[in-house]
Amino acid sequence: LHVCDAGALFTESGPDAGHGFGDRARTHASVALRAAADAWPVLERFLELRVPDQVTLDTDELVSLLDHGVADLEQRGVSVLWPRTLGRDLTATAVLDRRTAPGRREEPLNTGVFGAEALFSFDWQIALHGEPLDEDEMARLTSAAVPMLKLRDNWVIVDPRIARKAKKRLVRTVKPVQALAAALTGVVEIDDLPEQVIVGASLLEVRERLAGAATREPVAVPPALRAELRDYQRHGLTWLAELTTLGLGACLADDMGLGKTVTLIALHLHRGSGPTLVVCPASLLGNWEAEIRRFAPGVAVRRHHGAGRDLEGLTGGFVLTTYGTMRNDAAALDRVGFDLVVADEAQHVKNPRSSTAQALRSVGSRARVALTGTPVENNLTELWAILDWATPGLLGSRNAFRKVWAAPIEAGVDPDKARQFADLIGPFLLRRRKSDPGIAPELPAKTETDHLLGLTREQVVLYESFVRDSMERIERADEDVRRGLVLKLLTGLKQICNHPAHFLKQANPRLAGRSEKLDLLDEVLGTVLSEDGAVLVFTQYVAMARLLERHLETAGVPHQLLHGGTPVREREAMVARFQAGEVPVFLLSLKAGGTGLNLTRADHVVHVDRWWNPAVEDQATDRAYRIGQTKPVQVHRLVTQGTIEERIAELLARKRALADSVLARGETALTELSDAELRDLVELRPVESSPDGA
Known part of the structure; x- marks a missing residue:
């Protein structure tokens, strides 16, 4: 410990001292020593000396200095200098x-x-x-x-x-x-x-293999595959083959319509080492069966769904089941000993505490593959749920993941964390978009249009009175009741924007002339039918779809309606009829028809109402805009001016990243707004003009 010339301060403090120090310097030195002794008590021995120039430390004192003394002294502004030797x-x-x-x-x-x-x-x-x-x-x-x-x-x-x-x-x-x-992040807690x-050295080779798995020379396409794989699909197959060979899981998160199904069929043929279980929504069973028979005609396919389910004598091929059936039959499926388990539309198990997610985890296999076009809908914990199923333990426990990764990344406080996280998940998550250079150059153009519409006089009266009455109740409510009232307000306003009969729940309503959305839909359908085209019409509300169905029946327009209650076999028949050109107008509820279906016969897509998450709308649009589409696709979004719909549309258009992180939480996130913020969101704003003067 260097104490400068403290001895000189205490022995030559008179006016004739040659060093030039005075009494004030001696006082300051004493104060400094007392402060240092408070930080490291061993220094109190200096204060006991008439000339505090040096002390000899024993072993315990030196250990104390090294263990905590240096740090404690530095906090008091006292530096510890060591001899050069x-x-x-x-x-x-x-x-x-x-x-x-x-x-x-x-x-x-x-x-x-x-x-x-x-x-x-x-x-x-x-x-x-x-x-x-x-x-x-x-x-x-x-x-x-x-x-x-x-x-x-x-x-x-x-x-x-x-x-x-x-x-x-x-x-x-x-x-x-x-x-x-x-090994991937270079950091451990x-x-x-x-x-x-x-x-x-034992892990370096594996790390290098993973880093280059998606870009190295592709593996040979299995001879039994009856399909020409595009370059990016061959790289996807190579990547999946590499990870599953190492005993690791993977998440293939390509955009909808880029051929995840055919890539998985190719992986099954490449591995050739046992049966593959595909777990998917009920609406996709027919699509999987058709794709397997088309691309791998010699491979056995067994549906494990409905009555008469049987797993006896299973040695290879594909077993197709739904999430609901898997949940009930998890123990029987586990006894099969699958080579691969594939979770299609894997966002269905984004809640790890759900019985479906827990059942899926209990089905054993040599490797697991998750397929999803939206690996993160709301927050990073959903990505944890998917990757932790595919490769258990990679991201640690859910609580540890929230603490180490999700919380600092979502808060944006540590840029290094985001980079380390990308290094960690990069080898296990393959994401390609239609817009990426060279991915799908053969796809035709897609044109997206927001149609700004006015409210009828009836809608204006309903909208303003509902906002006024609801806000009065919300401002008086306690926190728990308030949340439910806000959700009711948001839902009601969107129903009013659709059609007064939707909000009023009228049994046999007059439909024409009460909503500009209905008028514009008639115009779009007229154009589509005159050009021998086909259209998908999406709404998030089955009740609104029923009203549209009634309107089209009255107008004599051929159509069909698919919703969550439509049986699986009927869904498949509907898809076949639409693709064959027998029915030009396909009404779909957003949740039931927004994923998995191949509807490339359509060259127009209409979104009657806006969903809170643009990724959900994009998935619905991708029922038509996907590989196999040969015609330009026009997307029509119907937005009522001055309303909550326009406010949401502005947010989505201005910053889609915000939609990914906040609006994707939907109406639940908006319940956290203050009363003033909520009122600003929902109040009807004046517009420059309206056809009926509203």
């Missing part, structure tokens, strides 16, 4: 490598490396000037009785924390996927602190 150059770094169990020989890291028997560990590596200590030096370090040691002809100060790490070389053993996670990791 004493170095503080010992460092400890976490090293991650494979650990071989006693009595087992180490096997190469290849097929099945991430099986249950593989074991990895973090160990502390102690180094001097960056060069690791050898075993003899480590032995001397761990047995040293004093915090100073002569290593390589130099005396070094041994920080007690480093000494403890040297004595306890093993930090902990970890499962293979946990080791892989640390030890005692709640991030530590840099040196990756041992």
Whole structure:
């Protein structure tokens, strides 16, 4: 500890002192020493000396200085300077490598490396000037009785924390996927602190294989596949083959319509090592069966759905089931011993606590693949649920994930966290969009139009009175009741914007002339039918779809309606009729018809009302705008001016990233608005003109 010339201050403080210091300097030195002694009590011995120039430290005091004294003194602004002959150059770094169990020989890291028997560990590596200590030096370090040691002809100060790490070389053993996670990010949490990791040779090869899995030379297309795979599909197949060969899961998150189904069929043929279970929404069973028979005609397909379900004698091929059936038959499915389990539209299990998600986790297989066009609808925890099913343990527990990754990334406080997270999930999540260069150049143009419409006089009266009455109740309500009232307000306003009869729940209403949405829909349908085209009409409300169905019946327009209650076989028949050109107008409820269906006969898509999440609307549009579409697609979004619909449309158009992170939470997020913010969102605003003067 350097105390400058404190002795001179105390022995030569008279007016003739040659050093030039006076009584004030002596006083300041005393105050400084007392402050330092408060931080590190050993310095109180200075204050007991008439000439406080030096003290001799014993071993315990030196350990105390190294252990916490230096840090405590620095907090008080006191620097500790060390003699040049004493170095503080010992460092400890976490090293991650494979650990071989006693009595087992180490096997190469290849097929099945991430099986249950593989074991990895973090160990502390102690180094001097960056060069690791050898075993003899480590032995001397761990047995040293004093915090100073002569290593390589130099005396070094041994920080007690480093000494403890040297004595306890093993930090902990970890499962293979946990080791892989640390290898990908280069960081591990030890005692709640991030530590840099040196990756041992046993994991470097795997890390490099994963990093290049989606870009390396593609594997051969299976001879039994009756399809020409596009380049990006071959790379997707190669990536899936690499990960599943290593015993890892994957999430293929390509845009809707880019051929995830045919890629999975190719993977099944490539592996050729047992049956594949596909779990999907009921509406997609027919699509999967048709695609398998089309692209792999020699492969057996068995539907495990409805009455008479049977898994006996299953040795290969595909088993197709729904999430509901899987939930009920999870134990029987687990006994089959599947090679692959595929979760299609995997966002259905984004809630890990749901009985469906838990049942899916209980069905065993050699590898798992999640398929989804929207891996993150609301927050990062949903992505955790999908990836933790595909590769359990990769992202840690749900609570640990929220603390380590989701919370800091969503708060935007640590840019490095976002980069590390991308490094971690990148090898397991493959995302391609139609707009990416070279992905789907053959797709025709897509034109999107927001049709701004007015409200009729009847709608204006309903809208304003409903806002007034609802806001009065909301402003008086307690928090729990308020949330329900806000949701009721938002739903009611959207119904009013659609049609007064929708909001009023009228049994046999007059429809014509009461909503500009209905008038514009008539115009669009007239154009489509005159050009021998076909149109998809989406609404989020089955009740509104019923009103449209009634209107089209009156007008004599051929149509059909699909909603959540439509039986699976009837859905398949509807798709076939539409694709064959027998029915030009297809009414669909957004949730039932927004995913999975292949409806490329349509060249127009109409969104009667706006959904809170643009990704859901995009998925619905992709029923028509997908590979196989040969005609330009026109998308029509009907938006009433001055209303909540226009406010939401402005937000979505201005910043879709906001929609991904906030509006995707839908009406629930809007319940958290203050009364003033909510009123600003829902109040009817004047517009420049309206056809009926409203």
